[in-house]
Amino acid sequence: MPTELPILSLLIWGPILGGIWVLYAGDRQVLTIKYLAFGVSLITFVLSILLYTDFDSTTYRMQFIEFAPWIDAFSINYHLGVDGISVPLIILTTFTTLLIILAGWEVIDYRLSQYMAAFLILEGLMNGVFAAQDAILFYVFWEAMLIPMFLIIGIWGGPNRIYATIKFFLYTFLGSVFMLVALLYLYSEANSFNILELHDLPLGATAQTLIFIAFLLAFAVKIPMWPVHTWLPDAHVEAPTGGSVILAAIMLKMGGYGFLRFSLPIVPDASLLLDKFMIALSLIAIVYIGFVALVQQDMKKLIAYSSISHMGFVTLGLFVGFSIYAATGSGSGSQMAMEGAIMQMISHGFISGALFLCVGVMYDRIHSRQISDYGGVVNTMPHFAAFMMLFVMANSGLPGTSGFVGEFLVILSSYQASFWIAFLAASILILGAAYNLWLYKRVIFGDVANEKVQGLQDINNREFLIMSLLAIAVLLFGLWPAPLFEIMGPTIEHLVSHVLQSKVI
């Protein structure tokens, strides 16, 4: 390892301690805590860039490993490490948090220090989820994350926030506790909580299926997959802008990450057994939820449903690999599908985050999310309209934007499995274009709809900065996704070869 710094620990505990500091500073000096929170999140972001620059992308092995015994009696360790899957997600987390701190700069006037602190603590916990190499450590971060999110939606959310946040918490809690049972069962078999050791643990077919279902409950709720997606529109609509962004950009990705880290490698045979089921659920999400998105009247709800539909691509890319392998006999198609899925996760992080910020920008000015309250925004907010155009296009998968790369890879590779899977998946290109462009037309184009729109101020420098950063990210990964593939290539290759081998005893 080139660096001696315990980067991962700093990425986890830096923001958490920073958050406590912000909390302690309190609401007395508003500007101080803003700069403090901004500073902490900026330093964290810079540190996370070190992960990229110092990453050795020739190996699939875990890097930046940190290891310390935690609970000796049961060999639970404070064991951190990252591979090609975790690094992009950690950078996405630190980047998004930085933007959220900026986005909340002038908007939040109620309990500001607690707001900033909640996001910083959340950032640390999310980094912990992506870096944990011990199943119990993972679970602790995974669950602890719910607490700040519960408070964020509940304190700073909209009128129906209490219903939304309790639903969010209970739904995710429901999924996770069964994952805990599965992890404890795995421990009783393997006598270890080390995730990599669990990857090599041979398991019977029935046990694998039950474990798969337990994992599925946890990850399907988080992603979310149809039919356990109903918490997401509520949570998104009621959450403050920052909460929606984190939810869409990072938290949904944890479900996908869970499949990559737990379901697929620990129970590959059950994944193979149930892959058609997973593909069916993914296609339902893509097509059905796409139609649902079409009819939404609330902008946030529309983007929330579009997220579910796009996450269907992620699960499709993760599970279609078995059919590709069966059809072609080679793992390269499966690898492409999986890389497409991860690309989709990262890209969706930027795009959905950007779209929620766009809605936030309009909501801050008019205090309405209803599409019918808008119209002709381009006349009063031309810069904003330009940015939103880019993000809307990216969301419908326009080539040249990051939204295109992942979708294209998944559709292309699933064609090797079956024409009809690819056909149904490709319907998102039409549906996505429909709901995105229709949204854009109704909100942005046309005549100025009412006096409120007439009085709109275009985005200020701060908002311009946030939008530009996101636009750069969307275009960068759309035009030149190579660095991302370079990082995750060896990891995915190893994962695919591991997953395609049976480990039934």
Added chain:
Amino acid sequence: MVQLSDIVVLLPEINLLIFACAILVVDTFTQDPARRITYLLSQIALLVTIGLVFFLHTGASIYVFNGTFVSDPMSSALKAMIGIYGVVIFLYSFEYLNKQDWVKGEYFVLGLFAMLGMMVLISAASMITVYLGLELLSLSLYAMVAMQRDSASASEAAMKYFVLGALASGMLLYGISILYGITGTFQLQELNQQIQMHTGQNALLVFGMIFVIVGIAFKLGAVPFHMWVPDVYEGAPTAVTLFVSSVPKIAAFAMAIRLLVNGLEPLMQDWQLILIILAVVSMAIGNITAIAQTNIKRMLAYSTIAHIGFLLLGIIAGSHLGYAASMFYVITYALMSMGAFGIIIFLSQKNFESDNLDDIKGLSDRNPWFAFIMLILMFSLSGVPPFLGFWAKWFVLKELIASGYVWVAAAAVFFSIIGAYYYLRIVKLMYFDKPERPVLAGASAQMQVVLSLNGIALLVIGMFPGLLMALCLSALL
């Protein structure tokens, strides 16, 4: 033969007895309406007891008084815990009694006698000692619940508690008499050996065992022997509820281990089945009924019932690790329960218990720090990491699954999701709602410090649970 060295083993109990009697006398003569001397002497009594337990603990099992009394690692650990918790409970209670202008010396004397009963129960090596300790504990608790004699609800609670408790004691005695009749011994270790030899008479032994389990289940408050719990929790003054809800559970856990494990381990397969039913039904009824409550004390009563169900799961696991998990659970649970009732005491005022759900609305606006402590307590009770309550559930579930009861574990986690709802509701009331009326919460500095430590302990021990786990493991291996 009773020797002098036997007496030494009993020193913590003897010390507590002498102190309790002395305090009773001192309290009669003190003129101070605030009873500071009584309070201070009670705290000293507990501190001396903790010290004696600590210095006399050897790590070995010593049987004294003809094998009726045992001092082993588990008894030392649990007695020390009861002593430490007792200090905190007395501190909270003194605060409450002062706030209500209702300081009674009897509270502390009865509390000390109850703790003496618990210590005897914890160290019981014979069924007679179990009964002796249990009755001393129970009678003191009945009296404590009834102390507020002008209050109709307290009197009703005490009456209910007493009648049902007496019935349960009778059941226990009946069970003990059957076991004695078959095996001819009260001594738990001998009982264990005798049962192993009398394999043919299992039906009769199980018959006796069922009555013993009734006694244990009543003391713990497991469904269907839980009827007294909500009424006592709600009807008794908060200081008494605080006491009833915490340390006696530790003693009841010890009673279960002494009787079921030390005495009736050969019948494990039989009591496991019964306990599974008790545990699952307790978790179901406790968690579901708690949702419907509007009174925090009553809600916590049902929450206790659910937690007792979880606690039993560790015993069901039927391994030493499982018993250690249960011990970890009960220690954790008592700590959380103390904190929760501590918050209610913190919020209470003269002639105002502040125990309705509406009374904590908007607490985070009025007092962010103690709202945060309550938030920790609630998330810990619902078993969300990184708080200590999570590790308690984790440990129990782990041992349960290791023993092969995966489906019972799945049922347990399912009911804890239901349980999460009413704990979240408290957080919701504190953080998301606006206060209905300006309630001035306040307490003395020491109360504030200890209550804060109580909450922070859940976070800190939750981040480093290894030491407490190691303590429980060493106590039961």
